[in-house]
Amino acid sequence: MSGKIVITLHAHLPYVNHPDYPYFMEENWLFEAITETYIPLLMAFNRLIADGIPFGITMSITPPLLEMLSNQNLKDKYRRYLKSLIGLAEKEVDFTSHEEHLKHKCALKYLDDFQNTLEFFDACEGDLISEFKKVENTGALELITCNATHGFLPLMRRNPQAVHAQIAMGVRAFEEKFEEHPKGMWLAECGYYPGLDKELLGQDVNFFFVDSHAFWYADIPPRYDVYRPIVTPNNVFVFARDPESSEQVWSAQYGYPGDPNYREFYRDVGFDRPFEYVKEYMDPAGNRINTGIKYYSVTGDVALGNKKLYDPDKGVETAKRHAIDFVKKKVAQVNRLTNMMGVEPIIVAPFDAELYGHWWYEGPKFLELLFREVAKTNDINSSTPSKVISSMESVQVTTPAMSTWGANGYNETWLNGSNDWIYPHLQEAESRMTEIATKYKDSTDPLYIRALNMCARELMLAESSDWAFIMTTGTTVEYAVNRTKTHLSRFLELYDAIKVHNINNKVLELYEWLDPIFPYMDYRVYSSKQ
Amino acid sequence: MDGGKTIRQLKKEAMHLKIKGYYNMRKKELVEAISKRKTELAKMAHDIGNMKMSQLRSFAKEIGLRITRRTTKSELIEKISNMFSTWEHDEKSTKQRESKKPSAATSSLTKIPERKVVKTEVDLPKTYKKDKLVGLEVNTNWLHFYWDLSEKTRRILSVRSPIVLRVYDVTYIDFNGTNAHRTFEMELNPNISKYYVFVPQPNADYLAEIGYKDGNKFVPLLRSNLVTTPPSSPRLAQMELWMDLRTRQKFSEISSGKFVTRVEKLAGVSSMPTINLISGGGSFFWLSGRRSI
Numbered sequence: 001m002s003g004k005i006v007i008t009l010h011a012h013l014p015y016v017n018h019p020d021y022p023y024f025m026e027e028n029w030l031f032e033a034i035t036e037t038y039i040p041l042l043m044a045f046n047r048l049i050a051d052g053i054p055f056g057i058t059m060s061i062t063p064p065l066l067e068m069l070s071n072q073n074l075k076d077k078y079r080r081y082l083k084s085l086i087g088l089a090e091k092e093v094d095f096t097s098h099e100e101h102l103k104h105k106c107a108l109k110y111l112d113d114f115q116n117t118l119e120f121f122d123a124c125e126g127d128l129i130s131e132f133k134k135v136e137n138t139g140a141l142e143l144i145t146c147n148a149t150h151g152f153l154p155l156m157r158r159n160p161q162a163v164h165a166q167i168a169m170g171v172r173a174f175e176e177k178f179e180e181h182p183k184g185m186w187l188a189e190c191g192y193y194p195g196l197d198k199e200l201l202g203q204d205v206n207f208f209f210v211d212s213h214a215f216w217y218a219d220i221p222p223r224y225d226v227y228r229p230i231v232t233p234n235n236v237f238v239f240a241r242d243p244e245s246s247e248q249v250w251s252a253q254y255g256y257p258g259d260p261n262y263r264e265f266y267r268d269v270g271f272d273r274p275f276e277y278v279k280e281y282m283d284p285a286g287n288r289i290n291t292g293i294k295y296y297s298v299t300g301d302v303a304l305g306n307k308k309l310y311d312p313d314k315g316v317e318t319a320k321r322h323a324i325d326f327v328k329k330k331v332a333q334v335n336r337l338t339n340m341m342g343v344e345p346i347i348v349a350p351f352d353a354e355l356y357g358h359w360w361y362e363g364p365k366f367l368e369l370l371f372r373e374v375a376k377t378n379d380i381n382s383s384t385p386s387k388v389i390s391s392m393e394s395v396q397v398t399t400p401a402m403s404t405w406g407a408n409g410y411n412e413t414w415l416n417g418s419n420d421w422i423y424p425h426l427q428e429a430e431s432r433m434t435e436i437a438t439k440y441k442d443s444t445d446p447l448y449i450r451a452l453n454m455c456a457r458e459l460m461l462a463e464s465s466d467w468a469f470i471m472t473t474g475t476t477v478e479y480a481v482n483r484t485k486t487h488l489s490r491f492l493e494l495y496d497a498i499k500v501h502n503i504n505n506k507v508l509e510l511y512e513w514l515d516p517i518f519p520y521m522d523y524r525v526y527s528s529k530q
Numbered sequence: 531m532d533g534g535k536t537i538r539q540l541k542k543e544a545m546h547l548k549i550k551g552y553y554n555m556r557k558k559e560l561v562e563a564i565s566k567r568k569t570e571l572a573k574m575a576h577d578i579g580n581m582k583m584s585q586l587r588s589f590a591k592e593i594g595l596r597i598t599r600r601t602t603k604s605e606l607i608e609k610i611s612n613m614f615s616t617w618e619h620d621e622k623s624t625k626q627r628e629s630k631k632p633s634a635a636t637s638s639l640t641k642i643p644e645r646k647v648v649k650t651e652v653d654l655p656k657t658y659k660k661d662k663l664v665g666l667e668v669n670t671n672w673l674h675f676y677w678d679l680s681e682k683t684r685r686i687l688s689v690r691s692p693i694v695l696r697v698y699d700v701t702y703i704d705f706n707g708t709n710a711h712r713t714f715e716m717e718l719n720p721n722i723s724k725y726y727v728f729v730p731q732p733n734a735d736y737l738a739e740i741g742y743k744d745g746n747k748f749v750p751l752l753r754s755n756l757v758t759t760p761p762s763s764p765r766l767a768q769m770e771l772w773m774d775l776r777t778r779q780k781f782s783e784i785s786s787g788k789f790v791t792r793v794e795k796l797a798g799v800s801s802m803p804t805i806n807l808i809s810g811g812g813s814f815f816w817l818s819g820r821r822s823i
Contacts, residue, residue, distance in 0.1 A: 154667065155666055155667075158664060158666075158755055216764055216792075217733075217760070217761040217762065217763060217764060217765065218765070219765060219767075220765070220767040220769070220770055220771060220785075221764055221765060221766075221767060221785075221788070223770060223785070223786070223788075223789055224789055224790060225788070225789070225790035225792055227790060231773060235773075266551065266554065267553065268553070271541075271554075287556055288537075290554065303545055303548065304545060304553055305545050337790065340789050340790050341789050341790060342789070392775055393774070393775055393776065394772050394773060394774050394775055395772065395773050395775060396770060396771070396772050397771040397772060397773050397780060398770075398771065401760055401761045402667070402758070402760040402761075403760065408669060409669070410667070410668065410669035410670065410760055411666070411667055411668055411669060412668050412669050412672070415666060415668050415674055420674060420724060423664075423666065423676065424664075424676050424678060424723075424724075425654050425655075427664065428658050428660075475554075482652070485652040485653075485654055486652055488654055489652045489653075489654060492654075492655070
C-alpha cells in the first residue's frame with residue numbers, strides 16, 4: 001500500500017502598490033518574490049513537465065498577489081528593477097574577478113539567473129498568472145484561492161457580512177484572473193472557527209486547510225488523526241497539516257534551510273559593498289537594502305562577519321541530499337501510519353511559498369528534486385486535494401476546532417498590545433459598510449456605486465492580516481500602521497461623503513487610482529441579507 | 531542617540547553585541563537595538579561580583595570582549611567594568627552634544643520604553659460615540675474586551691465609582707443577568723477602553739458587562755457579545771459520523787478508538803520561575819490594558 005503527500009504552497013504578499021511614487025521600498029517585496037520564488041517555481045514545474053516527471057502540488061495564490069501580478073504599473077516597475085539588478089550583477093562579475101574565486105562563481109551565476117528570469121518574464125509578456133494556469137492545465141498543479149485580502153477571519157466573525165465579503169471576493173478574484181471556479185480556499189493564517197464552513201459552502205468552495213490541532217480537538221475526534229481529510233456537517237472537506245513534515249522543513253533547530261552549506265540570507269552586497277558603489281541600486285532615500293546578490297553561506301552558529309563563502313554547487317548537492325532524506329522520512333512515516341490505520345494515509349504539508357527561494361534560496365530546487373525522488377518510489381506519490389477527494393469512498397464527518405497556524409495556535413499574533421488598537425476601527429468600519437451597502441443596495445447612480453465600491457476596497461485593504469502581523473513582529477511597523485490608518489481614514493471620509501450626499505469626484509478618482517485593487521468590486525457583497 | 535556614529539560603525543558594534551538581524555536594520559533601528567542590548571547587559575553586569583569564572587567568561591563573550599585562557603577572574607571583572615564605563619562615557623558625551631535638542635530617543639543605560647512610538651499624519655477618531663462592548667478571543671484562556679461609550683453613558687459613568695467589568699461563564703446557558711455558572715469582577719480605571727482578561731475554562735462561553743457599583747448592587751450599562759474560548763484538549767466520543775461519498779448518505783459507527791497514537795510535546799522548565807511572571811498560564815504579558823490611552 002502507498003500513501004499520498006499533499007504539498008501546498010501558500011503564495012501571498014499584502015497589496016503594495018504606489019503608483020504615485022516612482023520608487024517605493026515596500027514594492028520590492030513583490031519584486032524579490034517574483035525573482036526568487038515565483039519564477040524559479042514556475043521554471044522548476046516546467047522542467048519536471050518537460051522531463052515527464054509526474055507530480056502533484058497545490059498553490060493558493062491570494063487575490064492581492066493576483067492583483068499585483070496583473071497590475072501594469074507594477075509589471076513595468078518590476079522590469080525596471082530586474083534590468084537594474086542585471087546591471088548590478090554585471091558590475092559584480094567585473095568586481096569579483098579580483099576577489100575570491102567562489103564570489104566570482106556566484107556573481108556569474110546571479111548574472112545568468114537574472115538574465116534567464118528576464119527572458120522568462122518577457123517571453124510570457126509579464127503574465128505569470130497564465131504561466132501558473134498552463135502548469136495547472138497539465139494536471140500537476142491545483143490552484144486555489146484565499147479570502148479576499150487575507151483578512152483574519154476569527155477576529156472578524158462579529159460582522160458576518162464582512163466575513164461573507166472576504167470569502168465571496170476571494171472566489172470572485174480567482175474567477176476573474178484564472179477564468180475558472182476555485183475548488184479550494186486557503187483561509188488566511190489557517191484562521192478557522194466552527195460555522196465558517198457554511199460560508200464556504202455558500203460560495204461553492206469544496207475544501208480548505210486547517211492546522212493540526214483543529215482536528216485534535218474536533219467535536220468528534222477524527223479516527224485517523226490528521227492523516228485523512230474529513231467533511232464538516234456542511235459537507236466541506238478539510239485537510240489538516242501534518243506536524244512532522246512542517247517540522248522537518250521549518251524547525252529552527254533541525255530544519256533543512258539552516259544547513260551550513262545553504263546560502264545565508266543576511267549577508268547581501270547591498271550592505272557589504274561601499275555605499276557609493278551600490279548607491280544607484282539602493283533606496284533613493286539613502287537606506288541600504290537587500291539586492292538579492294549574496295555571497296555567503298549559513299556556515300553555522302557564527303557571527304555574520306565570520307560566515308564562509310557560498311558555493312552554489314554545494315547548495316544544490318545539499319538540496320538533493322535533503323530531498324532524498326525528506327522522501328525517505330515520508331516513506332517511513334507512510335509505512336508506520338499504514339500499519340496503524342489500515343487505509344492509505346494522506347500527508348498534508350503546507351508552507352508559505354515565499355519560504356522557498358526568497359528565504360531558503362535552494363528551496364525551489366529542493367522541491368524539484370523532491371518530486372524527482374518521489375517519482376522513483378512506489379511507496380508514496382504526490383497528489384492534490386481534489387484528486388484525493390475523488391479517490392475516497394467514505395469520509396468522517398466532524399467539526400474541527402477553532403484554530404490558526406499562528407504562534408501558539410490561536411489569535412495572539414493578530415491580537416495583542418501592539419495591534420489591538422486596530423479592531424475598534426476595523427469593526428466600526430465593517431458595520432458602517434454593511435449599513436450603507438444595505439441602504440444603497442439598489443442604487444443606480446454611477447457616482448454612488450463608485451464611491452460605495454471604493455469604500456469596500458479601502459475596508460478590505462485595511463483588513464489584511466499582514467498589518468497586524470507586522471506590528472507584532474516589529475519590522476517595518478511604521479508602514480503597517482500607516483497603511484491601516486490610511487485605508488481606514490479614506491473609508492471614513494467616503495462614508496461621510498455618501499451619508500451627506502457630497503461625493504467629491506476628484507477625491508474619488510484619486511483613491512481609485514491609488515488603490516485600484518478589485519476593479520470588479522461589488523459593494524453589495526456587504527449588504528445584509530434580509 | 532548614536533553619538534554621531536556612522537551606520538558602518540553602528541553595524542560593527544551591533545555585530546559585536548550579537549544583535550540578531552542587524553544587517554537589515556536602518557540607522558534608527560540599529561541605535562535602538564544597540565541601546566536596548568546594552569541596557570540588558572548593564573543589568574546583568576550589576577551581578578559580576580557574584581559570578582563564577584565560567585559565567586564571567588560567557589558574559590565577556592556576550593559583550594564581545596576578547597579574552598584568553600590566561601585571563602584571571604579579577605582581570606575579567608576589571609575588563610567588563612571598563613567596558614561599561616566606556617559605554618556610560620559615550621552616553622554622557624552624546625547627551626552633552628545633543629543637549630540643545632531634547633529628544634525622546636532612548637538613553638542606553640537608563641530605562642527605555644517598551645515600544646517605539648510610530649507617528650503618522652493620519653489620525654483616526656478616538657471614539658465613535660456609540661455604546662459598544664466587544665469581546666474577542668485571544669487564545670484558550672485569554673479574552674480581549676474593548677469598549678466605546680455614548681456621551682450619555684460617559685456622563686453617567688463620570689459620576690459613578692467604582693466602574694467595574696464583569697465576566698460571566700454562560701456555557702450552555704441562556705443568560706438572563708443572574709444565572710451564570712461563575713461571575714468574575716474587576717474594578718476598571720475609568721480612562722482605559724480595553725482590557726485583557728484571564729478566564730479559567732477553554733471551550734467555554736463568556737460574556738461581559740460594564741457598569742458601576744451602587745453600594746453592593748451592580749448596575750450594568752453595556753453587555754458584550756458572546757465569546758467562546760477554543761478547546762485545548764481532545765474530546766471523547768462514543769459514536770462517529772461518516773458519509774458514503776457515492777451515495778452521499780451519512781451513517782453512524784461506534785468509535786473504535788484511536789488508530790493513530792500521537793505523542794504530544796511536553797513542556798517544562800528545570801525550576802519554576804519566581805519573579806514577575808503572571809500566574810495562570812498566559813504565554814505573554816499584555817500591558818496595553820493597564821495603561822491609559
